[in-house]
Amino acid sequence: MFHVLCCRTSLAAPLRSPSLHPRGNKAADGWKLSRWYTSPPPPAHSSSQRPGTAVGRMWSLTVSALRRPPTPRTPSPPGVALKFILGPAVLTVSARLLCRSARCQADLNNNVPVELKAKSAVPEFKWRILWEFVKPQLFALIGAVVLAFCAALLNIQIPLMLGNLVNVVARHLREHTGNYVQEIRGPALKLLGLYGIQGLLTSGYIILLSQVGERVAADMRKTLFASLLRQDVAFFDGNKTGQLVNRLTADIQEFKSSFKLVVSQGLRSITQTFGCLISLYIISPKLTGLTVIVLPCLVGAGALIGSFLRKLSRLAQEQVSKATGVADEALGNVRTVKAFAMEERELQLYSYEVDKSCEMNENLGSGIAVFQGLSNIALNCIVLGTIFAGGTLISSNEMSPGDLMSFLVASQTVQRSLASISILFGQMVRGLSSGARVFEYLALVPTIPLSGGRRIPYNSLTGRVDFMNISFSYPTRPGHQILKKFNLTLPTCKTVAIVGESGGGKSTVASLLERFYDPTSGSVMLDGLDIRTLDLSWLRGQVIGYINQEPVLFGSSIMDNIRFGKPEATDAEVVNAAVQANAHGFITGFPDGYSTVVGERGATLSGGQKQRIAIARALIKNPRILVLDEATSALDAESERVVQEALDRATSGRTVLVIAHRLSTIQRADLICVMSHGRIVEAGTHLELLSKGGIYSDLIRRQRSEGQK
Numbered sequence: 046m047f048h049v050l051c052c053r054t055s056l057a058a059p060l061r062s063p064s065l066h067p068r069g070n071k072a073a074d075g076w077k078l079s080r081w082y083t084s085p086p087p088p089a090h091s092s093s094q095r096p097g098t099a100v101g102r103m104w105s106l107t108v109s110a111l112r113r114p115p116t117p118r119t120p121s122p123p124g125v126a127l128k129f130i131l132g133p134a135v136l137t138v139s140a141r142l143l144c145r146s147a148r149c150q151a152d153l154n155n156n157v158p159v160e161l162k163a164k165s166a167v168p169e170f171k172w173r174i175l176w177e178f179v180k181p182q183l184f185a186l187i188g189a190v191v192l193a194f195c196a197a198l199l200n201i202q203i204p205l206m207l208g209n210l211v212n213v214v215a216r217h218l219r220e221h222t223g224n225y226v227q228e229i230r231g232p233a234l235k236l237l238g239l240y241g242i243q244g245l246l247t248s249g250y251i252i253l254l255s256q257v258g259e260r261v262a263a264d265m266r267k268t269l270f271a272s273l274l275r276q277d278v279a280f281f282d283g284n285k286t287g288q289l290v291n292r293l294t295a296d297i298q299e300f301k302s303s304f305k306l307v308v309s310q311g312l313r314s315i316t317q318t319f320g321c322l323i324s325l326y327i328i329s330p331k332l333t334g335l336t337v338i339v340l341p342c343l344v345g346a347g348a349l350i351g352s353f354l355r356k357l358s359r360l361a362q363e364q365v366s367k368a369t370g371v372a373d374e375a376l377g378n379v380r381t382v383k384a385f386a387m388e389e390r391e392l393q394l395y396s397y398e399v400d401k402s403c404e405m406n407e408n409l410g411s412g413i414a415v416f417q418g419l420s421n422i423a424l425n426c427i428v429l430g431t432i433f434a435g436g437t438l439i440s441s442n443e444m445s446p447g448d449l450m451s452f453l454v455a456s457q458t459v460q461r462s463l464a465s466i467s468i469l470f471g472q473m474v475r476g477l478s479s480g481a482r483v484f485e486y487l488a489l490v491p492t493i494p495l496s497g498g499r500r501i502p503y504n505s506l507t508g509r510v511d512f513m514n515i516s517f518s519y520p521t522r523p524g525h526q527i528l529k530k531f532n533l534t535l536p537t538c539k540t541v542a543i544v545g546e547s548g549g550g551k552s553t554v555a556s557l558l559e560r561f562y563d564p565t566s567g568s569v570m571l572d573g574l575d576i577r578t579l580d581l582s583w584l585r586g587q588v589i590g591y592i593n594q595e596p597v598l599f600g601s602s603i604m605d606n607i608r609f610g611k612p613e614a615t616d617a618e619v620v621n622a623a624v625q626a627n628a629h630g631f632i633t634g635f636p637d638g639y640s641t642v643v644g645e646r647g648a649t650l651s652g653g654q655k656q657r658i659a660i661a662r663a664l665i666k667n668p669r670i671l672v673l674d675e676a677t678s679a680l681d682a683e684s685e686r687v688v689q690e691a692l693d694r695a696t697s698g699r700t701v702l703v704i705a706h707r708l709s710t711i712q713r714a715d716l717i718c719v720m721s722h723g724r725i726v727e728a729g730t731h732l733e734l735l736s737k738g739g740i741y742s743d744l745i746r747r748q749r750s751e752g753q754k
């Protein structure tokens with residue numbers, strides 16, 4: 046007996062007084078601004094925290110020890126697993142195949158650099174992690190297992206009792222003696238009772254298992270989401286959002302279904318198979334012997350075809366993911382697609398991938414169909430053979446008709462159970478693959494931990510930043526050095542601007558200050574402390590305000606979006622931040638005011654409005670340091686004027702790093718640095734740089750002449 050398993054293919058400091066502002070007292074200070082960027086940092090709060098000291102070295106060692114090899118390739122659930130599962134020998138073979146299959150599913154779609162790919166390993170299913178999720182549901186799970194086991198034991202009784210019933214009927218037909226109703230009533234009522242209890246037990250274990258499955262899945266979703274949010278920015282550079290979301294949704298769904306099915310039906314089917322095989326042997330050892338001889342041949346053939354179909358299924362599944370990736374990218378960037386009138390091309394790209402996946406799935410379907418047909422023939426031949434051999438045994442009085450009936454029903458139960466086990470086997474392989482994909486990201490330890498480390502008391506925080514000898518390459522392009530021995534100081538309450546060629550590494554400097562990445566060598570220091578020793582949540586949440594060119598708002602109300610910068614802020618604080626950001630006027634002009642819902646990513650607002658809400662969001666946390674990464678470069682002249690007004694107000698009393706393309710916006714900066722090829726090649730005030738007649742004055746000349754055209 047065998048069965049085809051065809052798996053479905055699835056697819057702060059308070060603002061300093063104005064008198065302290067550098068623009069207010071620069072002349073009095075007589076600072077040599079052009080030297081700031083190379084000056085050494087002031088004394089650290091604690092010398093023990095400096096890099097190069099024991100603690101500093103330990104820190105770097107810890108960081109490098111925590112650096113994990115690249116994101117391992119993840120398996121995609123196989124679409125098909127076909128097995129003959131009959132008897133312990135077959136189960137052993139199956140278990141080996143299952144392990145191999147669970148390990149060999151690789152998600153080739155993750156966008157991890159080639160050099161990282163080579164080292165990556167296929168995720169393995171970790172039973173220890175599963176146990177952590179199952180533990181809280183243990184009582185319900187045990188209850189479900191007990192009920193399922195009892196239901197299976199009752200199922201074994203059914204063929205035997207049916208045999209008794211048939212024997213009564215056969216005897217009555219043969220002898221025409223006694224009261225038929227009286228004789229049949231006892232076994233019939235017993236059977237009816239058995240059916241009733243079996244039904245109740247079945248409902249009971251399904252209810253309990255559904256509860257366990259749903260709770261385990263919910264816990265997994267929450268834990269995985271928390272783990273994803275904790276990961277470094279580099280992790281998101283190397284993985285597509287669609288694929289991460291897929292793990293939160295499809296993979297967990299798949300795992301949940303598998304878990305429920307395997308526990309409930311697996312237990313039931315295995316119990317029934319063994320129980321009925323024993324019954325078969327008791328009824329007729331000869332007939333059972335014949336069946337057992339035929340089975341190993343069928344198992345071997347099934348295993349071979351099964352592994353071939355599993356491979357087909359994996360390829361088809363990968364192709365489906367590819368198609369989904371194309372759709373995900375097009376829909377996620379629908380405005381760009383529309384702006385370039387690329388709907389047709391995106392459709393073509395998607396159609397190409399979908400057609401390929403369709404073809405692969407059709408091939409798979411044909412393979413499954415052939416296999417299913419062959420298995421049906423084999424199954425029916427076995428039934429025919431049983432009746433033929435059983436009839437011979439009846440004629441030689443070695444068996445009663447009731448025994449043959451019991452044998453047939455029991456063998457049908459075995460057949461159904463094996464069919465169900467083979468389906469479960471495929472489901473289990475898919476579940477293990479999906480689970481491994483989920484657990485892979487659960488187990489990921491971010492290189493840059495979100496919490497832990499020092500916090501500098503707000504009142505003693507000056508906001509001086511030093512970039513010291515920084516060399517840096519993005520983790521996704523390790524061979525491409527962006528910053529080379531980069532040095533820069535952002536003095537307390539001063540505005541430093543970085544200008545220069547596109548791709549020169551300006552935004553990278555801001556990313557290092559935000560600690561989106563850690564430098565390959567060198568240190569970023571805040572108040573003389575390496576930011577790697579500081580609490581990252583505090584640094585990002587309370588010290589640095591970051592405003593970039595394309596502010597991303599959430600699809601909630603304006604009030605919620607501004608409060609995102611400080612969740613505990615009062616309504617008055619939100620309004621105050623909006624006033625500072627020049628946003629209060631247009632917000633109150635909306636019929637719903639601060640309750641206006643801004644649409645996905647703030648789609649219902651203009652660029653300038655979005656930017657001012659983003660400024661309010663950054664200002665509400667009263668950051669000591671403000672990073673403006675081309676904050677006005679996406680705006681038209683009028684919007685830029687309003688936003689620039691807000692920014693001028695916002696920068697007062699703060700250490701500010703401005704990255705700008707439009708040089709007109711940074712002329713009043715205390716220091717302007719010109720970057721080229723990862724280094725500062727010129728620095729000084731606007732006037733100093735102009736009089737120098739170097740790159741900066743060239744840039745100014747070029748921009749002026751472009752402006753006049």
Ligand SMILES: Nc1ncnc2c1ncn2[C@@H]1O[C@H](COP(=O)(O)OP(=O)(O)OP(=O)(O)O)[C@@H](O)[C@H]1O
Pocket residue numbers: 282519521522527546547548549550551552553554
């Ligand atoms: N996440 C990333 N992963 C890999 N490389 C990156 C990443 N971000 C930027 N780069 C590369 O780093 C280099 C510097 O980029 P950066 O954004 O810092 O330049 P920029 O001076 O700010 O440019 P622009 O003025 O055009 O914004 C570029 O070559 C860019 O391709």
